[in-house]
Amino acid sequence: MLDLKEQIIAQLNLQDIKPEDIGDDQPLFVEGLGLDSIDALELIVLLQQQYKIKLSNAEDGPKVFKTVRTMAEYITAHQAQNV
């Protein structure tokens, strides 16, 4: 999850934020890290670029991008499917 946090920081250019500042279960959007809809698009691109995972159903977005942990679980599940 540390790698994923680093990738999120780099992709979203989250200045002055370190991986340890982002809790595994901290909400990424609104009240948590304060991300918005443009960031959601950036995270979709991150999944495709880094993990070759395409978010096929847009309605899954809120669930997948809820926290770093939900993202990591989604990545793990889809990477297993791709093997």
Place this chain on the structure above:
Amino acid sequence: MYIRATGNISPQKTFGHQPLVDAVAYTGNRLACIEPDYKEFIDPKLIRRMSRIIRMGVAAAMECLQEADIKVPDAIVTGTAYGCLEDTNSFLSKMVEFNEELLTPTAFIQSTHNTIGAQIGLMLQCNNYNNAFVHRGFSFESALLDGILLLKENDASNVLVGAIDEITNTSHTIINRLGLYKQGEVSNLDVYKTKTKGTIAGEGAAFFLLAAEPSATNYAKLDGLHTFYKPDNIAEVEKQIVSFLNRHSVSMNDIDLIFTGKNGDAVSDKIYDDLAETVFENKETVNYKHLCGEYPTAASFAMWLAAISIKTGQLPAIFDSASNKKINKVLIYNHYLSIHHSLTLLSAC
């Protein structure tokens, strides 16, 4: 109309309304803006999406509005020739790198020429008139003209007008290849002595709060603006200058100081040299592009210099002028690549 406030980020120490005393020297054919700590002016959450030119533009605009003590202007008008080049470069590079797939949205969204005006509007929650002009060497002048018209037609009582252009590694390389910049060792402080082809690259973000009504804190009165395109010869340039002054009932004797856009290029500077022997003969002329470099909206730097010179009544110490005569009326004559020519007339309030 009046210039009530200014904000300027340039290759000199112009931000923060400090007196302009010592010129910052650069070696090489590229001058880069001296940037402030943006966190004082821009929410850190917003900064992360802003490229360098957007930060510069927004910070200069915020400084200008702070000085004017205006939270929301009646209009925001910007001029830029290059737009947000760094974002454009990033977006296009990723298109190539990822074979036109997996494009990140931020660089694309931020790459448009109206990004800075839009960002200022968003930050201020200003839904008023917001326009951006992209007319190469007339970009700043077009924005200024729009601001003037808004005030003259009573569509606004104050207008934030600004000019923004950046030089990036990619654009510098391309323009350098086109032969616009000097080659070899060159210092900006000696650029007028070189007598060789080419100039030095510059960039900047300058904003002005124009107001219809006078106030005790105004910098200067903006009396006139005129642009002309590709004059046939020097005689036409002279005719344009004389006719511009006549239209404003001003003679050359009334002008205390002329800012000219000389940039060290032996070819295009000939126009200024010729004028020095005719219409500008015996007038105090001051060059400014050794301070900001050459870029399509450099006339905005000259207008900032003219405004502060009129406000204080004298040239900033950086020019080391021997004249003690109070500066009341200033003419700015600038041309970009001998194509886009502009005249601006300012006077004391």
